[in-house]
Amino acid sequence: MAGIYQLDEAALAELLSDEPSYRVDQVIDGVYRQGVPVTELTNLPRALRQRLAETHPPDLNVAAESVGDGGDTVKWLWELHDGTRVETVLMTYPDRATVCVSTQAGCAMACSFCATGQAGFDRHLEVGEIVEQVARARQRAAPRRVSNVVFMGMGEPLANYDRTWAAVERLQGPMGISARHLTVSTVGVVPGIRRLATERLPVRLAVSLHAADDELRNELVPLNRRHPIEELLDACEEWTTRTRRRLSFEWAMIDGVNDRSHDARALAPLARRLRAHVNLIPLNPTPGYPVVGSSPKRVAGFADELRSMGVNATVRANRGTTIDAACGQLRAAQAVAPATANVAAPRRR
Ligand code: SAH
Secondary structure, eight states: OOOOOGHHHHHHHHEEEOOOHHHHHHIIIIIIOOOOHHHHHHHHHHHHHHHHHHHHEEEEEEEEEEEGGGGEEEEEEOOOOOOEEEEEEEEEOOOOOEEEEOSSEEEEOOOOOOOEEEEEEEEEOHHHHHHHHHHHHHHHHHSSSSEEEESSSSSSSGHHHHHHHHHHHHHHHHTTTGGGGGEEEOOOOOHHHHHHHTOSSSEEEEOOOOSSSSHHHHHHHHGGGTOOHHHHHHHHHHHHHHHHEEEEEEEEEBBHHHSSSHHHHHHHHHHHHHHEEEEEEEOOOOOTOOOBBOOHHHHHHHHHHHHHTTEEEEOOOOOGGGTSSSTTTOGGGGGOOOOOOOOOOOOOO
């Protein structure tokens, strides 16, 4: 039995074929546009509401919820029907909100510094399980609008391509979030990037580069052994040429590993060649990786070095560090807060 967000318009029409045809629009409008749970769709007859609630209960059950940054960051740990767990993070700003969604339970990419990678792969998420993360976060964000969705939670989106893309279409279509505000982040799955280059919707692409030479990148991002940097950059070039969109490189700043001047000098020509924006993320600590993040001073210095070489670079503000909701820290096994807790737990190292 799958949740209501597993159903696209055609599937809903089939499910409601014994009802007047306008019911499909009512359900789409309520569930997708307004983000209301089925049980609260008061314009539907009660019997229908109950039927939908019974046949399509939520996919995501709250296992834990934690709140940080003075209420501006919320992290959910969801339990899925088979007991697997994934996380979603909502970041609110004065006038809007961004949701960071998971596309897989766990991840097979095994990036050394990433908590999800350290824990291994469970399974792909279904379309409905991805879309419902946004719907649930949107209910919480109201009255602020969820303007942006980043596919930067647990998992590798392009290793679960079909379902991720179906989720993109549903977020852009019935949910009404502009494709330009949807960001797919990849560790460098080359066939997936080439396929993205052929898609109709203008989503953003972020590539987790982290190293500008193969030796270091092989260590940080094991997938690099299969798709080395030059092959990755070729695919990126195809994407930028075909979509005419600007790419961004993610760079987790790791003390003494990839934050030295010669790293900036190696990165700059690659970024210039693709006219890519570089997003510097101070490394967040994870239990399985002993090296620490670069100091704020070093991060700023690295950004300045890049800029002086003609590269557009920004430092990503760090959200959710005290609730293990920061980039790369999502890890189901560690979430201990009970579902009712509303306080930030201290960071566990
Ligand atoms: N698999 C995809 C999306 C999920 S990770 C990808 O790799 O792009 C989202 C981003 O967080 C990636 O850039 C990833 O490298 C980064 N990240 C992972 N662990 C991190 C950590 N401990 N500190 C900072 N960033 C991290």
